[in-house]
Amino acid sequence: MFDPRHGKRGYATEALTAFLPRLFARWDSNDGAGSQAFDYAVAQVDLENLNSVRLLERCGWTRGEATQDAYTSPLLGSRDDITYRIARPGMELKDVMERIRKDEDAGKFVPDVM
Numbered sequence: 001m002f003d004p005r006h007g008k009r010g011y012a013t014e015a016l017t018a019f020l021p022r023l024f025a026r027w028d029s030n031d032g033a034g035s036q037a038f039d040y041a042v043a044q045v046d047l048e049n050l051n052s053v054r055l056l057e058r059c060g061w062t063r064g065e066a067t068q069d070a071y072t073s074p075l076l077g078s079r080d081d082i083t084y085r086i087a088r089p090g091m092e093l094k095d096v097m098e099r100i101r102k103d104e105d106a107g108k109f110v111p112d113v114m
Contacts, residue, residue: 007051016059024088039096040087044070047080056084062093 002011020041027038045052047066057063061084070081087093 012051012055013058016055020059020086021089038088039091039099040085040093043084043086044081045084047082053082059086061086 023041024038043056043061044067045056047053064083064085066080066082068080069078071079073079085093085097087096
């Protein structure tokens with residue numbers, strides 16, 4: 001979160017675009033900490049958080065399914081969220097998701113990316 005006085009200056013966009021390559025690099029590392037390579041990342045955002053929705057879309061994330069009553073906010077009660085995904089650099093999300101669907105159909109376990 002940013003102080004509203006510093007909004008609309010591109011800080012969130014800059015932070016997210018800097019974070020993603022490091023995230024995928026971390027998943028690729030063999031540092032003994034149990035890191036595992038993943039082909040995509042997932043973000044779940046409150047459906048009414050339009051600034052975050054716009055940020056993800058501006059940074060190339062793909063909108064996925066919406067979930068009703070996904071979580072409960074202490075202040076706002078039951079909330080809906082929407083899932084966004086992005087493939088690692090050099091991959092296409094549609095190809096990654098198709099491969100995962102085929103693996104699931106074959107009974108292969110695909111871990112959650114959280």
